[in-house]
Amino acid sequence: MNQITKHAPSHILKWYRGHIRALVEGFKMPLLTPYSSLFTVITLAICFYLPLVMWTLWQNFSEVEDSWRGQGSIAIFLKKGLDANELTVLQHDLLDRKLVTAVSVVDKDTIKANLNDDPQLNQVIDVISSHELPDQILVQPHPNATSEQLQTLARNLQLRQDIDYVSFDAEWFNQLKSLTQAFYYLMQASIVVFLVIILVFLSHSIGSEVALHKKEISLQKLLGATPGQIRRRFLYGGMYYGLLASLFAILMLRVTLWYLEKPIADLSYSFGQVIVLRTPYLLELLLFVVFATLISWLGARVSASNHIASL
Amino acid sequence: MIIKFNRVSKSYGKDNKALSDVSFDVEPGEMLFLTGHSGAGKTSILKLIMKIEDMSYGHATVNGYGLKELKNHQLPLYRQSVGMIFQDHRLLENRTILDNVALSLWIRGYGKEESHKQARVVLKQVGLEEKTHFYPDQLSSGQQQRVGIARAIVSKPDILLADEPTGNLDPDLSLELMEIFMKINATGTTVLIASHDLILIKRLRKRVLVLDSGQLIDDYRPES
Numbered sequence: 001m002n003q004i005t006k007h008a009p010s011h012i013l014k015w016y017r018g019h020i021r022a023l024v025e026g027f028k029m030p031l032l033t034p035y036s037s038l039f040t041v042i043t044l045a046i047c048f049y050l051p052l053v054m055w056t057l058w059q060n061f062s063e064v065e066d067s068w069r070g071q072g073s074i075a076i077f078l079k080k081g082l083d084a085n086e087l088t089v090l091q092h093d094l095l096d097r098k099l100v101t102a103v104s105v106v107d108k109d110t111i112k113a114n115l116n117d118d119p120q121l122n123q124v125i126d127v128i129s130s131h132e133l134p135d136q137i138l139v140q141p142h143p144n145a146t147s148e149q150l151q152t153l154a155r156n157l158q159l160r161q162d163i164d165y166v167s168f169d170a171e172w173f174n175q176l177k178s179l180t181q182a183f184y185y186l187m188q189a190s191i192v193v194f195l196v197i198i199l200v201f202l203s204h205s206i207g208s209e210v211a212l213h214k215k216e217i218s219l220q221k222l223l224g225a226t227p228g229q230i231r232r233r234f235l236y237g238g239m240y241y242g243l244l245a246s247l248f249a250i251l252m253l254r255v256t257l258w259y260l261e262k263p264i265a266d267l268s269y270s271f272g273q274v275i276v277l278r279t280p281y282l283l284e285l286l287l288f289v290v291f292a293t294l295i296s297w298l299g300a301r302v303s304a305s306n307h308i309a310s311l
Numbered sequence: 312m313i314i315k316f317n318r319v320s321k322s323y324g325k326d327n328k329a330l331s332d333v334s335f336d337v338e339p340g341e342m343l344f345l346t347g348h349s350g351a352g353k354t355s356i357l358k359l360i361m362k363i364e365d366m367s368y369g370h371a372t373v374n375g376y377g378l379k380e381l382k383n384h385q386l387p388l389y390r391q392s393v394g395m396i397f398q399d400h401r402l403l404e405n406r407t408i409l410d411n412v413a414l415s416l417w418i419r420g421y422g423k424e425e426s427h428k429q430a431r432v433v434l435k436q437v438g439l440e441e442k443t444h445f446y447p448d449q450l451s452s453g454q455q456q457r458v459g460i461a462r463a464i465v466s467k468p469d470i471l472l473a474d475e476p477t478g479n480l481d482p483d484l485s486l487e488l489m490e491i492f493m494k495i496n497a498t499g500t501t502v503l504i505a506s507h508d509l510i511l512i513k514r515l516r517k518r519v520l521v522l523d524s525g526q527l528i529d530d531y532r533p534e535s
Contacts (some may be wrong), residue, residue: 014420021417218403222361223462225390225418 011198018229026236028243029209037041037241040205044245047194047201048292051254052280054187056253060277074139074154075167082135082162090162095138099153102140102170134164147174202299203239203306206234210307217311231304238300239293246292250285312372313470313501314360319369321525322349322357322375331525332369337503339469342496342513345505349520353505355525357472360503361395362386373417374469391419394463400455402447408434408458409443415466433461437491460488464495471495473504477511485511506510 009017024066030037075096078087092105111133141150154168220230257277268275280288284307312339321330330352337343341434344351358364360373362381371378376389394415401412409430416426434440437457447455457477473492477485489511496502506512512519521529 009420009422017417017420017422215401216403219403220414220418222363222390222395222401223415223418224387224389226387229387229418 022232025233029237041244045248046196051191059181077134077165079164080221099145106136132268199299205305206300206303207307234304238296242293242296246289312336315372316460317370322367333527334449344504351522363507392469394471396459396463398475400459412461428511435466437461469472
């Protein structure tokens, strides 16, 4: 074959130059059709945003669940007239158990003082005061103890003669666990659904771009361009769409979390807890952007390959 | 032989035969014409050589490649060895003349600077050195055809195909274009031109393949 210059470009140089050209042309692609590109980016951003917001809420619930697991305690109300020696024996017996990390005795005066401090309970304290309150032992469970193990422990303690009543409310914990699990499954389902939507939508958008450049693509084929050379600009175009959409999705997430901040704080306060929704960490956001960009690249690749082959 | 057609046929459906048992050979560095009335099969031969279409029967080799055996992944490299000039020019309206010509070189992996340098040299050869930054719609039909020629020859292909390159041009411009083709041929490039302009063909005194209703009816070689 005739040679254009003495130094024909090597395969690596050819590959590198091809990518640089495609990078620039791909960047220009959304700018050539700004309105339809904006529509594409917004639609993709919504598709990325919904799983992202669900993942963020799931992460928050999961972290709350983890933090509450260690904080839960069993309240043991002692029989009246228990002497100091019997109390010490009971404390040692509790501490010997693997599920127990610490025990602390709360006398009736401290209990009354705590009730007085509670804005919701201080109105009924007078009624309670007319009855003598029992002493109480607070059991701090081991952080790895499961809800089921603690419930069994509570049932066993209830059988003892020196204990009047054992209080362990695991219901809230189970509810939170179920809610977190439901969020987890909802998030998984939404990721699959929205991934399909993203791929279908990108296929349509990239298909339109390919159709717009039909004449140029046909010419490139006749001039000897490889399918990879022709496809490249559309892949970079898809990646830019994905990158912009993911950044837009992060912006929407931040606005959502800001909007939910007060209602969530009010709700958690009513349960005597303080929950502050956290946005994903920088590394998590970076991974999300990379993932979104790769998914868009994949969608663009599938679509561009099919559409270009059909020309 | 750089091109060898052996009993090549091409049909579109059952009854529409575009080519029927066409056989001919072309030596490297030769310049020849394909002529005949409209529908004679001139463009079909060029399309088969460019592998835009596949033959129905027969065997053909071009530049060492068997057209039937040519795999999809070999097609780009094969096409890089064959330049084609289209009757409708096929220029990209949103690119300058310089970029249109340089496109062939970008595909071959040349950088922007080198591609533009080579494109300027070729545009000078076809007399368009002053129009490098014009867009196709700012040029006349004859000038656009020259850009098409420049784009086809800038990558120095082994074979140059031209489909009715003088189709819309007046006789003077047609002759000018033919002179350009002869200069290209003089550098060793094999040139195959499909044309129905018999007056022009006679003036140039080159080999002529005459087609009629898909059959090769004459292979005229002028005496030197």
